Amino acid sequence: MNEPEVHSVKEPARSIPEPTLRRLPLYYRLLKQLRDGGRTGVSCTMIGTELKLDPTQIRKDIEMTGTVGRPKIGYDVHDLICAIERFLGWDNTIEAFLVGAGSLGEALMGYAGFAECGLQIVAAFDVDPNKCHRVIHDKHVRHVSKLPNLMRRMKVRFGIITVPASEAQQAANLLVEGGVLAIWNFAPAKIEVPERVLVTNEDLYCSLAVLSQKMTRKLAQSRAKGVSKP
Amino acid sequence: MNEPEVHSVKEPARSIPEPTLRRLPLYYRLLKQLRDGGRTGVSCTMIGTELKLDPTQIRKDIEMTGTVGRPKIGYDVHDLICAIERFLGWDNTIEAFLVGAGSLGEALMGYAGFAECGLQIVAAFDVDPNKCHRVIHDKHVRHVSKLPNLMRRMKVRFGIITVPASEAQQAANLLVEGGVLAIWNFAPAKIEVPERVLVTNEDLYCSLAVLSQKMTRKLAQSRAKGVSKP
DNA sequence: TAAATATCGAGAATTAATTCTCGATAAGGA
DNA sequence: TCCTTATCGAGAATTAATTCTCGATATTTA
Numbered sequence: 138m139n140e141p142e143v144h145s146v147k148e149p150a151r152s153i154p155e156p157t158l159r160r161l162p163l164y165y166r167l168l169k170q171l172r173d174g175g176r177t178g179v180s181c182t183m184i185g186t187e188l189k190l191d192p193t194q195i196r197k198d199i200e201m202t203g204t205v206g207r208p209k210i211g212y213d214v215h216d217l218i219c220a221i222e223r224f225l226g227w228d229n230t231i232e233a234f235l236v237g238a239g240s241l242g243e244a245l246m247g248y249a250g251f252a253e254c255g256l257q258i259v260a261a262f263d264v265d266p267n268k269c270h271r272v273i274h275d276k277h278v279r280h281v282s283k284l285p286n287l288m289r290r291m292k293v294r295f296g297i298i299t300v301p302a303s304e305a306q307q308a309a310n311l312l313v314e315g316g317v318l319a320i321w322n323f324a325p326a327k328i329e330v331p332e333r334v335l336v337t338n339e340d341l342y343c344s345l346a347v348l349s350q351k352m353t354r355k356l357a358q359s360r361a362k363g364v365s366k367p
Numbered sequence: 368m369n370e371p372e373v374h375s376v377k378e379p380a381r382s383i384p385e386p387t388l389r390r391l392p393l394y395y396r397l398l399k400q401l402r403d404g405g406r407t408g409v410s411c412t413m414i415g416t417e418l419k420l421d422p423t424q425i426r427k428d429i430e431m432t433g434t435v436g437r438p439k440i441g442y443d444v445h446d447l448i449c450a451i452e453r454f455l456g457w458d459n460t461i462e463a464f465l466v467g468a469g470s471l472g473e474a475l476m477g478y479a480g481f482a483e484c485g486l487q488i489v490a491a492f493d494v495d496p497n498k499c500h501r502v503i504h505d506k507h508v509r510h511v512s513k514l515p516n517l518m519r520r521m522k523v524r525f526g527i528i529t530v531p532a533s534e535a536q537q538a539a540n541l542l543v544e545g546g547v548l549a550i551w552n553f554a555p556a557k558i559e560v561p562e563r564v565l566v567t568n569e570d571l572y573c574s575l576a577v578l579s580q581k582m583t584r585k586l587a588q589s590r591a592k593g594v595s596k597p
Numbered sequence: 598t599a600a601a602t603a604t605c606g607a608g609a610a611t612t613a614a615t616t617c618t619c620g621a622t623a624a625g626g627a
Numbered sequence: 628t629c630c631t632t633a634t635c636g637a638g639a640a641t642t643a644a645t646t647c648t649c650g651a652t653a654t655t656t657a
């Protein structure tokens with residue numbers, strides 16, 4: 138039942154806390170700014186002040202990437218950038234297919250910053266023949282029927298779904314047929330895939346819920362404090 | 368130092384856990400599907416099976432909305448839908464201004480589902496004069512210079528930022544000038560606003576980090592297991 | 598050279614979130 | 628009618644994440 142725990146080196150076999158993974162890109166962005174500004178060293182205190190986060194938390198996050206700092210000095214900016222890249226897998230190129238060439242798909246194809254993370258959208262697909270045979274941001278849009286074969290042939294292992302909710306499952310099926318390893322799903326719908334496939338949902342309604350609930354409570358509070366029954 | 372805790376009714380003064388807020392829309396979507404399918408009752412067990420979540424967790428989340436269930440029966444689907452709507456503030460219309468009429472902005476303007484959450488994007492703005500004076504999804508696109516005044520005049524309190532990272536702060540400034548209460552920021556950049564303004568960042572790079580790190584580890588594992596030094 | 602200080606790293610303490618346990622209850626079948 | 632079962636709700640136990648504490652260390656300043 139329990140794995141033998143035989144690690145050749147100090148590879149982190151345990152899974153990394155998701156909050157940590159979500160914070161690393163924030164540090165990464167700041168570090169690049171600092172580097173471009175000519176800085177070579179940085180401390181957790183400074184990152185914390187800049188990002189309004191607890192320095193200890195940042196130290197623990199950085200520890201995960203394997204970077205060691207020096208007391209009184211902090212970390213080397215360049216080393217840290219490289220370590221985060223390596224840790225997140227942003228030092229290797231990942232080729233991706235995008236399904237759904239609507240405005241959201243177009244927006245993602247235009248995200249220049251993805252290149253820095255090693256993400257390269259190599260082609261887009263759509264069911265609508267009118268949207269096919271176009272070129273958006275240098276990428277060809279093809280008909281979805283071509284997806285599975287092309288995916289296997291080009292050995293692409295990553296899929297991005299930007300179709301409407303009603304077509305999300307079909308899109309997922311095509312990607313699975315093509316041998317996808319991980320899917321980034323922007324459709325507000327749950328998709329059913331084999332267990333081996335990693336899925337991350339980018340569900341805008343979940344974020345909206347956080348914001349609108351907080352806003353509603355804030356409005357209620359200010360109303361209660363302000364004009365309580367005029 | 369401590370508030371007197373005098374609540375007229377049973378308003379939840381404590382803040383709601385964010386994980387709960389992020390799960391509620393998932394239940395909401397499923398419940399609407401069930402309702403449209405003719406179901407009137409539902410149990411946590413069923414929701415849990417459908418969404419692959421722990422039933423106890425769902426029960427606790429639902430408790431937050433103030434809905435009570437009955438043993439052996441579960442909850443009334445209609446009641447639960449209404450309770451979630453009320454709890455998230457989705458039963459009232461929130462009017463929003465969108466800054467940045469690029470493809471991402473266009474995509475959000477086209478999200479029909481936002482209406483169900485009470486979110487109504489009433490106008491869009493852009494710095495680029497070529498993008499102005501158009502109509503996208505029935506909404507006018509105006510020049511950003513018009514934003515602060517129009518926002519005050521129309522009493523709009525919600526802002527959505529879909530400009531490139533380099534222009535995010537400017538966009539935020541305009542919204543603050545217009546008296547914004549909450550901002551949904553899609554630009555991959557941190558924005559500086561007065562403390563009273565709520566901000567939720569929809570940073571795609573944070574999500575990408577989670578996915579690419581997991582994918583990288585998985586690939587490393589399968590490589591280790593498969594061909595270990597040929 | 599010595600004192601003062603900013604910082605890291607390790608581990609303890611705290612807080613938040615999830616999962617487990619169990620008694621109560623309501624429906625359906627024996 | 629009574630037994631069985633599915634479920635809720637409350638609270639305990641567990642696990643995960645954050646924050647605090649402190650000793651060690653390297654640099655700067657007196």
